[in-house]
Amino acid sequence: MSESNTGVYLRQLYDSLVTNLHQELALQGYAEITPSHGLIFQYLDEKGSRITSLASLAGMTKQSMSALVYQLENLGYLNRTPDPDDGRAALFILTPKGEQLKKIAQKINRSFEQRWEEAVGVENYSLLRELLLKMIESGS
Amino acid sequence: MSESNTGVYLRQLYDSLVTNLHQELALQGYAEITPSHGLIFQYLDEKGSRITSLASLAGMTKQSMSALVYQLENLGYLNRTPDPDDGRAALFILTPKGEQLKKIAQKINRSFEQRWEEAVGVENYSLLRELLLKMIESGS
DNA sequence: AATTTTAGTCAGTTTAACTGACCAAAATTA
DNA sequence: TAATTTTGGTCAGTTAAACTGACTAAAATT
Numbered sequence A, B: 001m002s003e004s005n006t007g008v009y010l011r012q013l014y015d016s017l018v019t020n021l022h023q024e025l026a027l028q029g030y031a032e033i034t035p036s037h038g039l040i041f042q043y044l045d046e047k048g049s050r051i052t053s054l055a056s057l058a059g060m061t062k063q064s065m066s067a068l069v070y071q072l073e074n075l076g077y078l079n080r081t082p083d084p085d086d087g088r089a090a091l092f093i094l095t096p097k098g099e100q101l102k103k104i105a106q107k108i109n110r111s112f113e114q115r116w117e118e119a120v121g122v123e124n125y126s127l128l129r130e131l132l133l134k135m136i137e138s139g140s
Numbered sequence C: 001a002a003t004t005t006t007a008g009t010c011a012g013t014t015t016a017a018c019t020g021a022c023c024a025a026a027a028t029t030a
Numbered sequence D: 001t002a003a004t005t006t007t008g009g010t011c012a013g014t015t016a017a018a019c020t021g022a023c024t025a026a027a028a029t030t
Helices: A005-027 A035-043 A051-058 A062-074 A096-120 A122-137 B005-027 B035-043 B051-058 B062-074 B096-120 B122-137
Strands: A078-082 A090-094 B078-082 B090-094
Touching: A005 A035, A005 A096, A005 B005, A005 B096, A005 B122, A035 A051, A035 A062, A035 A096, A051 A062, A051 A090, A062 A078, A090 A096, A096 A122, A096 B005, A096 B122, A122 B005, A122 B096, A122 B122, B005 B035, B005 B096, B035 B051, B035 B062, B035 B096, B051 B062, B051 B090, B062 B078, B090 B096, B096 B122
Parallel strands: none
Antiparallel strands: A078 A090, B078 B090
């Protein structure tokens, strides 16, 4: 029921960004990375994150986040270490391979966004981002 | 890997719209309607649509679209009639119940969007929609 | 008339979410 | 300090929504 025009626009643009990213990643040998892994790269703290905190940031259950994290760990993008301050918890950080992937993904997205920026002009694009942010803030 | 800032904005806004819509729909007795049904309401032609054409508009397989259409038919939102011009095909149109749902959904989304409009101002909101459209068009 | 394409279904699979039940460590309370 | 509750995480099973492959029958093409 995406019946709002603006909603359709938002979805269409977001889809094209994600599709582009994963097409490019696949070309560069990262076919194993799926859209749902993205949230982890987005929210992972430099100093290490717990599954629970990632789950809550990403708005999903800890079980689901646990599965995602496990996949990235097994693929060599994440490193798990026990939390020194809490015997129940584990901390995850990016491996060098993970850092590299993050950089590549950012590069791909930046160059994709550049097309958008060119389509509307630099000024307008920066304004657009401000407006989107205001809209997000209006709902909290 | 939603590593573009703008991408994060787009997703966040779209998610909030969809979440709001289905929360409101559920309150009004339409809990059986899921986000994936939305594409059908969006693309369904006044004069009737075929599964194949809906599938291609929505960018999914005919098998998947067939399942969605079957659900809405069973729930009484869609009517299936044989295509008079093609013995293989069926045409789907909204039932009165389907029309009503569509109207309700539009209303819910319009009032949700109004908050966005208020957050940035009418002028800006209209500009924003223009910019988004230009960005979409830049990718085709 | 024979062949190929198209509309749609059936059957089975995959992915990414979910819930519920559980364990062990930590924090809180009596 | 002992007992209880909360918290971090896993295991097991389920669900939703997509997918592929194989198929039928009607239509279009050769």
